[in-house]
Amino acid sequence: MRNPLSKIVVDIQPSGIRKFFDIVSEMKDAISLGVGEPDFDTPWHIREEGIYSLEKGRTFYTSNAGLKDLKIEICNYLNRRFGLRYHPDHETIVTIGGSEAIDIALRAMLDPGDEVLIPQPSYVSYLPCVTLAGGKPVIIELKAANQFRLTKEELLDAITDRTKVLIMPFPNNPTGAIMEKEDLEDIVKIVEEKDIFVLSDEIYSELTYGKKHVSIAEFPGMKERTILINGFSKSYAMTGWRLGYAVGPAIIIEQMVKIHQFAIMCAPTTSQYAAIEALRNGDSDVETMRDAYDQRRRYLIHAFREMGLECFEPYGAFYVFxxxxxxxMTSDEFATTLLKExxxxxxxxxAFGECGEGFLRISYAYSIENLKIAIxxxxxFVARHKCK
Structure with a gap:
């Protein structure tokens, strides 16, 4: 019988995160600090709007690109928070989480062999999505000495004549690193000079601590060459609602809608109505959750330093590294032995790139009580193994 499988798909490695989740799910009294998911329930007024939409029988398809009212609220939000102006009809698409937006953006932009620059450590989906779109992933290894920020020297060293897209994964999963305005200024100059496009994953944009998030799309000339990815999972504790969005140049969004149209049809209708409520009235919920995360962040940084483990201070997302x-020990040995013992x-x-060797991702999307037990x-564990 002919092999039924795609070699491209077979060669893609499974997520390095999953095996620990599978083990801990069957282990009594285990504590997981691995899941990048808020421990908060979706705020009640957002859930209530989803329930109300069901009660009113709003269970039909929406337009492919999403509900008009939701797209308007997305554009209002981006204007209010970052001074970015997008057209809801031509420059906005609602997707199944930010992950789908990443996937279809790359498929809409890449031809076989086009190179995509991926700073790592970073979210596990970027590399396989580039590969599945026919592109060639080019890894830029971020360094702890630079607080895992992308430098202009690292970017210039990675660019070739085949470079088409730069992925900007900030605030970063897994490191918690951010890029401030002065960091982005250098990157913007190079992007314009080399005529490349940017896929900016800003899913953690609301979760920054003592630093205001700056979008690369805010810089003059960058809105025209940036696809901005965001969503509702992290900021509004809506992971299971599976809702994200992308905004960008109409010429790219149009092609993304085409792919979305054939592969998905539309994002969940109930989730879209709930998201309208989140954007209109959810700012205080975001602030409450952000304050709680900040308390946990500061607790973990102090705890790891007290253990004698180096831990730079992250200013974004809800991870320490x-x-x-x-x-x-290797990272895998540490994680495996810690779970066992x-x-x-x-x-x-x-799990987030080979350059993540020697580090761990610890999520603080958990209660302070659970974090204290885990610490x-x-x-x-650390005291015992330091003595060996």
């Missing part, structure tokens, strides 16, 4: 090289699940840094167990 401590260095465990001093223990003489202390029943605490964390994610090896290598007590990790302190025992």
């Amino acid at each position: 401590p260095c465990i090289k001093s223990l003489g 202390e029943k605490v699940a964390v994610v090896p840094g290598t 007590e167990r990790m302190e025992r």
Whole structure:
């Protein structure tokens, strides 16, 4: 029988995060610090709007690109928060989470062999999505010495004549790194000089601490060459609602809608009505959750430093990225042994790229009570293995 499988798909490695989730789900008394999912319930007024939409029988397809009212609210939000102006009809699409937006943006922009620059450590979906779109991933290794920010030197070294797209994964998953205005200024100059496009994943834009998020699309000339990805999962604790969006040049959005039209049809109708309420009346909910995350962030940074583990201060998302090289273990060995000995699940840094070796991703999207229990167990583990 002929092989039924695509070699391209077979060659893509499964997510390095999943095996720890699968083990911890069957382990009694285990604590997971691995999931990038808010522990908050979706705020009640948002849930209520979703329920109301069902009660009113709003269960039909929406237009392919999304409800007009939702697209208007997305544009209003981006204008209010970042001074960005987009047209709801021609420059906006509602998707199944930010992940679908990343996928269809790359498929709409890439021809076989086009190179896509991916700063790593970063979200696990970028590389496989580039590969599935026929592009060639080119990895830029971010460094702890630079607080995992992308530098102009690193960018210039990676650009070739085949470079078409730069992915900007900030605020960053897994490191929590951000790019401030002065950091982006250097990147913008190079992007314009080399005539490349940017896919800016800003799903954590509302989760920054003491620093205001700056979008690369805010810079003169960048709105025309940037696809901005965002969504509702992280900011509004709406992971299960599966709703995201992209805004950008009409010529690109039009092709993204075409792919979305054939593969998806439209995003969930109930979720779209709930998202309208989130954008209109959810600012205070975001602030409440952000304050709680900030408390947890500061607690973890202090705890890891007290353990003697290097941990730079992240200003975005809800992750810390401590260095465990001093223990003489690989990231995978540390995570596997910690889970076995202390029943605490964390994610090896290598799940987000080879340059994540020697680091762990710790999510603080958990209650402070659970974090304290987990830290007590990790302190025992680190003390025990430092003595060996």
